[in-house]
Amino acid sequence: MKEGLRQSMAWLHTWLGLLFGWLLLAVFVTGTTAYFQDEITRWMQPEIAGERNLDASAEGALAYMKAHAQGAESWTIQLPGRRSVAAMGYWKEKGETYRQWRDHAFMVDGRGRKVDARDTTGGWLLYRLHFDLHYVPVLWGRWAVGLAAMFMLVAIVSGVITHKKIFADFFTMRLGKGQRSWLDAHNLTAVLALPFHFMITYTGLVTLMSQYMPWGIPAAYERPADYYRDHLGADAPPTRSGEAAPMASLSAMIRQAREHWHGAEPGFIAIALPGDANSVVKITQETGAAMGTRGETLSFDAATGIMRRLPPVKGGASQTESVMVGLHAGRFAPPALRWLYFFSGIVGSAMVATGLVLWTAKRRQQLPDPSRPYFGFRLVEKLNIATIAGLPFGIAVYFIANRLLPTGMAARVAWEAHWLFIGWGSVMLYVFLRPPRRAWIESLGIAGAAFFAVPLVDAATTDRGLLRSLIAGDLVFASFDVCMLVTASLFVCAAWTIHRRPVATIRVGRSAKASIA
Amino acid sequence: MRQTVTSARPSRFAHGLQVASRALVALVGGYLAAALYTAAMARFLPIARVEAVMTGMLSSFAIYACVAVMAFAVATATRAWLWLALVCVPPAIALYVSMHGAGA
Numbered sequence: 373m374k375e376g377l378r379q380s381m382a383w384l385h386t387w388l389g390l391l392f393g394w395l396l397l398a399v400f401v402t403g404t405t406a407y408f409q410d411e412i413t414r415w416m417q418p419e420i421a422g423e424r425n426l427d428a429s430a431e432g433a434l435a436y437m438k439a440h441a442q443g444a445e446s447w448t449i450q451l452p453g454r455r456s457v458a459a460m461g462y463w464k465e466k467g468e469t470y471r472q473w474r475d476h477a478f479m480v481d482g483r484g485r486k487v488d489a490r491d492t493t494g495g496w497l498l499y500r501l502h503f504d505l506h507y508v509p510v511l512w513g514r515w516a517v518g519l520a521a522m523f524m525l526v527a528i529v530s531g532v533i534t535h536k537k538i539f540a541d542f543f544t545m546r547l548g549k550g551q552r553s554w555l556d557a558h559n560l561t562a563v564l565a566l567p568f569h570f571m572i573t574y575t576g577l578v579t580l581m582s583q584y585m586p587w588g589i590p591a592a593y594e595r596p597a598d599y600y601r602d603h604l605g606a607d608a609p610p611t612r613s614g615e616a617a618p619m620a621s622l623s624a625m626i627r628q629a630r631e632h633w634h635g636a637e638p639g640f641i642a643i644a645l646p647g648d649a650n651s652v653v654k655i656t657q658e659t660g661a662a663m664g665t666r667g668e669t670l671s672f673d674a675a676t677g678i679m680r681r682l683p684p685v686k687g688g689a690s691q692t693e694s695v696m697v698g699l700h701a702g703r704f705a706p707p708a709l710r711w712l713y714f715f716s717g718i719v720g721s722a723m724v725a726t727g728l729v730l731w732t733a734k735r736r737q738q739l740p741d742p743s744r745p746y747f748g749f750r751l752v753e754k755l756n757i758a759t760i761a762g763l764p765f766g767i768a769v770y771f772i773a774n775r776l777l778p779t780g781m782a783a784r785v786a787w788e789a790h791w792l793f794i795g796w797g798s799v800m801l802y803v804f805l806r807p808p809r810r811a812w813i814e815s816l817g818i819a820g821a822a823f824f825a826v827p828l829v830d831a832a833t834t835d836r837g838l839l840r841s842l843i844a845g846d847l848v849f850a851s852f853d854v855c856m857l858v859t860a861s862l863f864v865c866a867a868w869t870i871h872r873r874p875v876a877t878i879r880v881g882r883s884a885k886a887s888i889a
Numbered sequence: 890m891r892q893t894v895t896s897a898r899p900s901r902f903a904h905g906l907q908v909a910s911r912a913l914v915a916l917v918g919g920y921l922a923a924a925l926y927t928a929a930m931a932r933f934l935p936i937a938r939v940e941a942v943m944t945g946m947l948s949s950f951a952i953y954a955c956v957a958v959m960a961f962a963v964a965t966a967t968r969a970w971l972w973l974a975l976v977c978v979p980p981a982i983a984l985y986v987s988m989h990g991a992g993a
Contacts, residue, residue: 585946
């Protein structure tokens, strides 16, 4: 029975992995970039420079909305986190939904001045791709990603059961042995970061659990709204009095919040019914201030600046949820830990990619005629290449599009995203037109070339190229460009390695199989 | 394709049916079990309501994963269905009695 269990788990692991591998790879790759979401956004808005200053940018954003958005339903200020520079303000007119926020959004730098930065979604697009996908309704995207995450959780459990020698596997790496090497690489990347893989999958499901598993709410509450009131501590929105009242000092309210939080910074300010006597200011703690991501929200009477009653203290389960979401997003992570998150994400991507390649490596030896594989085999092989090389290529094209699309063009934000998929799609098309070996070499080479091009295009189109950033000591811009060059080199190395390998390796794999059996 | 846990040499069709049946237990049954236990925890845990709901949600994915693994670990697809029923019936009855029963 024990042998049977392991075999059925291996079967489960193989087919679950294949079914969701490509989606999981996209989720892993974009999620990994999201650990540097703020830095990517900064690179994608080279017009914004200088230091951050929370109070100055909050006051600047407020002054701009006082001048341009009198009578709006709400004013919102997203303050820069500790890795950003600019604040973003936006308002909502009566009858508008929050989805239209981009229509009234603006950026304010650390001196409190509005800056006209190019319109971009920056690192946020990749972050949203990670769980919302693109071109599909958000809810569908989340269900698809959630299902993939659930499959991954089961794949992790079944993978652990399958590998009874999991500890020994960890120290095993047989290079240049075809299928054995891919298996070793898959085991190594899986076991090396196993706690990370498990944590990231489970907490990922937790981030969207009220969509995935809402059934406790109707079991305990008559009205779902009451649950969200208890969960988020949200009071009923204020009603308009019709009486005008000037707003008390926002800086003073920020100061009170800071004192209340023992120095932790605010991250988000929402002003309901600005200018009205019933207006309420809500200040939420920065998401990166603690491991738990759901910082406390303090409410103030806008007209008097007096803090209203404190929100209730969170219970154990709510705090656990907050910390789990925080662990997933890693917003609290200082630089060293952030890089560890990033590399764990890369190891996770490599685990999925090697697993996908392993599927073909294993079956290639059993092909009746290796020069003419069956349709399913060819499809998996082509999709592997198209995802492993194509998605990174698309991301590089996205960065290049950010520099090359004219700043004033209509629907610029949408076109930046389109270019990511145009890039990815063209590699996919190309891969399906080429024989597999050539497709691997050429598409990896193309991806490498595109990443090399990113810093070059940057240097040619902005005054913040790599050399200048290095001289100016601009760590964010310099690191971004260096990362592009490193990524480029890795892709070119991969292409070169396959190119140098004799075609006959496939047959060597066969004899290796004989020696294992 | 690999041989399964089931009888010595099943036909391709029978094998496919077994797999589909187990997959149904894992995918749909696992979700059902997770949903039932989440709802039961939300209703019956003797802590603040919001906390009970949250506890149920947080543990639901572990329950789902356990049922999914069980579906492929037991000897036959029929046993997978029996185990699923065994797991699901207690919270289902408790929830039904609590929400609709007792004279309601």
